[in-house]
Amino acid sequence: MKVKNSFYIFKKDWQEIYKNKEILLPIIILPILFSIIFPILLIGSALLIPPEEINNGESLRDLIPFFQGQENEVLKIIIYYNINFLMKPLFLFTPMILTMVIASDSFAGEKERKTIESLLILPITDKELILGKVLTAFIPAIIATWAAFGAFQALIFFMTYDIIGFNLIGLDWYLLLFLFTPLLSFFSVILMIINSSRAKDAKSAQNVAVIIILPVISLFFLQMANIFVLDVINILILSGFLGLLDLLMIYLGGKQLNRDRLISRIR
Amino acid sequence: MTEIIRVENLSKKFINKKDKTEVLAVDSINFSVNSGEIFGFLGPNGAGKTTTIRMLACLLRPTLGNAIINGMSILEEQENIRSIIGFLTENHGNYETLTVKQNLEFFGKFYNIQNLNERIEDILEQFEMLDRIEMYAGELSKGLKQRLALARTLIHDPKILFFDEPTAGLDPIAAVKVRELILKLKSKNRTIFINSHNLEEVQKVCDRVGIIDEGRIKRIGTSDEIGKNLWEFRILEIKLKKLSDEIISRLSKFDFIKEVFLINGCIRIHLKNLEEFTPIIVEKIVELGGKIISVEPIEYSLEDIYIKLMEDSKINQQSGEK
Numbered sequence: 001m002k003v004k005n006s007f008y009i010f011k012k013d014w015q016e017i018y019k020n021k022e023i024l025l026p027i028i029i030l031p032i033l034f035s036i037i038f039p040i041l042l043i044g045s046a047l048l049i050p051p052e053e054i055n056n057g058e059s060l061r062d063l064i065p066f067f068q069g070q071e072n073e074v075l076k077i078i079i080y081y082n083i084n085f086l087m088k089p090l091f092l093f094t095p096m097i098l099t100m101v102i103a104s105d106s107f108a109g110e111k112e113r114k115t116i117e118s119l120l121i122l123p124i125t126d127k128e129l130i131l132g133k134v135l136t137a138f139i140p141a142i143i144a145t146w147a148a149f150g151a152f153q154a155l156i157f158f159m160t161y162d163i164i165g166f167n168l169i170g171l172d173w174y175l176l177l178f179l180f181t182p183l184l185s186f187f188s189v190i191l192m193i194i195n196s197s198r199a200k201d202a203k204s205a206q207n208v209a210v211i212i213i214l215p216v217i218s219l220f221f222l223q224m225a226n227i228f229v230l231d232v233i234n235i236l237i238l239s240g241f242l243g244l245l246d247l248l249m250i251y252l253g254g255k256q257l258n259r260d261r262l263i264s265r266i267r
Numbered sequence: 268m269t270e271i272i273r274v275e276n277l278s279k280k281f282i283n284k285k286d287k288t289e290v291l292a293v294d295s296i297n298f299s300v301n302s303g304e305i306f307g308f309l310g311p312n313g314a315g316k317t318t319t320i321r322m323l324a325c326l327l328r329p330t331l332g333n334a335i336i337n338g339m340s341i342l343e344e345q346e347n348i349r350s351i352i353g354f355l356t357e358n359h360g361n362y363e364t365l366t367v368k369q370n371l372e373f374f375g376k377f378y379n380i381q382n383l384n385e386r387i388e389d390i391l392e393q394f395e396m397l398d399r400i401e402m403y404a405g406e407l408s409k410g411l412k413q414r415l416a417l418a419r420t421l422i423h424d425p426k427i428l429f430f431d432e433p434t435a436g437l438d439p440i441a442a443v444k445v446r447e448l449i450l451k452l453k454s455k456n457r458t459i460f461i462n463s464h465n466l467e468e469v470q471k472v473c474d475r476v477g478i479i480d481e482g483r484i485k486r487i488g489t490s491d492e493i494g495k496n497l498w499e500f501r502i503l504e505i506k507l508k509k510l511s512d513e514i515i516s517r518l519s520k521f522d523f524i525k526e527v528f529l530i531n532g533c534i535r536i537h538l539k540n541l542e543e544f545t546p547i548i549v550e551k552i553v554e555l556g557g558k559i560i561s562v563e564p565i566e567y568s569l570e571d572i573y574i575k576l577m578e579d580s581k582i583n584q585q586s587g588e589k
Binding site: 005008011012015016019020113114115117118119120121122123124125259260263264 | 281321324325326327328346347349350352354356358359360361362363364365369373374376377378416419
């Protein structure tokens with residue numbers, strides 16, 4: 001297998017994406033939204049609550065007990081809750097949506113623009129071709145997410161360190177970003193590429209997005225309600241489960257994605 | 268001439284996912300194409316032309332049979348075959364948001380071309396497009412888009428070329444340029460396989476023709492060869508210095524002549540055996556005092572042959588259904 005062939009496809013796809021505002025805009029906007037806008041709003045709103053109302057935050061005391069008796073106890077709890085309960089699952093939306101937007105265009109976009117035959121005639125193997133399409137969606141989604149996380153981490157540190165007294169971004173965040181997120185992105189990429197290979201156009205290729213979006217939205221509400229918390233143990237368990245799903249997707253992708261199936265669907 | 272494409276019992280079956288019925292798009296076809304030849308593949312829509320060309324270009328795997336391209340099997344050496352062929356698709360297939368140069372760079376990289384930039388400039392110069400190297404493919408006119416697609420197809424100087432409807436949708440001048448290029452490629456000993464609806468074009472550029480319908484090859488050969496024995500009667504055109512009714516009425520009496528009629532001041536005779544009866548007819552005209560200027564058999568055009576074959580196929584199909 002010549003990996004350089006896959007990178008040629010990756011480069012070409014990105015030259016195209018660079019000119020496609022429908023794909024490019026979410027890639028720019030989403031990371032900014034989740035890494036800068038949301039944290040500023042969440043922390044800012046906590047800082048704007050009048051002190052007398054903050055003192056009423058009894059229910060949160062039970063949820064996050066380790067600030068008990070400290071100065072600005074409820075403010076600290078609210079900031080902690082916003083960052084570690086609300087923001088954590090929200091961060092999963094960035095790679096998920098980005099991989100969906102890019103990967104749904106992978107083969108369906110080529111069909112829509114009638115370039116699929118000239119792509120498939122290239123002297124490369126099916127594996128090199130598919131790897132190229134996987135890289136096109138996976139690498140930018142991960143880079144954008146990690147870059148957003150870098151900005152988010154710095155912002156959180158500067159905005160909250162003086163109030164909280166320690167870094168709110170702990171091991172759970174690192175596991176979420178560097179283990180769980182790549183596994184989820186990979187699952188999303190393969191699922192979308194398989195669907196893109198069967199769809200007529202990129203928009204109809206997005207119809208399976210609900211398979212990925214629903215569990216993440218559920219995760220968001222479960223975490224908000226303190227029913228299922230994304231702590232170190234749970235992230236490791238979910239990552240193991242996703243790892244198995246990814247292996248299943250590699251198997252399914254190998255069966256579903258080949259020239260014969262791709263070209264048979266073009267009339 | 269050496270055989271460069273050999274097709275052996277090639278078949279392709281598709282399964283209609285809605286009603287699970289099987290569609291036999293190509294049904295055990297056999298033919299060969301010689302090195303340096305231009306081979307035209309004709310047939311109506313849905314006849315199996317595109318499926319055949321896609322199988323030969325290793326884009327589709329046959330259900331049965333095989334094809335040998337330059338000594339390599341389409342079942343086993345797909346990548347190697349794809350590296351020595353060029354495939355011009357019916358839709359130009361250029362990336363419209365990429366520049367002319369970016370398009371050629373992308374396709375050229377897969378063929379290990381030494382000094383790719385030089386090759387790009389060289390090929391664009393041949394296609395009179397060097398001044399448009401930085402233009403986006405989407406900004407080009409239809410004719411120029413087709414020229415870019417051709418440049419892309421030829422970037423690695425392939426031995427065998429597959430052209431799927433190469434002049435479809437082009438204006439007459441652009442179409443002539445494409446035909447000129449096809450003939451230029453033939454002079455460089457390239458083998459060219461053309462799928463086309465354009466009978467005039469095929470007749471002008473192709474050495475041999477294959478006619479396919481309902482997945483089966485109906486006829487194969489040169490225009491003359493495929494027209495042979497297709498009609499019961501041939502046409503002889505005789506130009507006389509002066510026409511006479513007597514000559515026409517006397518000729519009509521021969522039992523080997525089916526019909527005699529006048530067209531553009533010439534006598535046209537429908538008869539069964541041209542070679543055997545032409546001397547008898549000429550002799551009779553001279554005997555009746557007619558002064559002959561010319562005697563010429565009328566050749567059927569590829570269009571006549573194609574229409575006749577399609578009509579026969581329809582008749583056979585209808586009688587089969589009954």
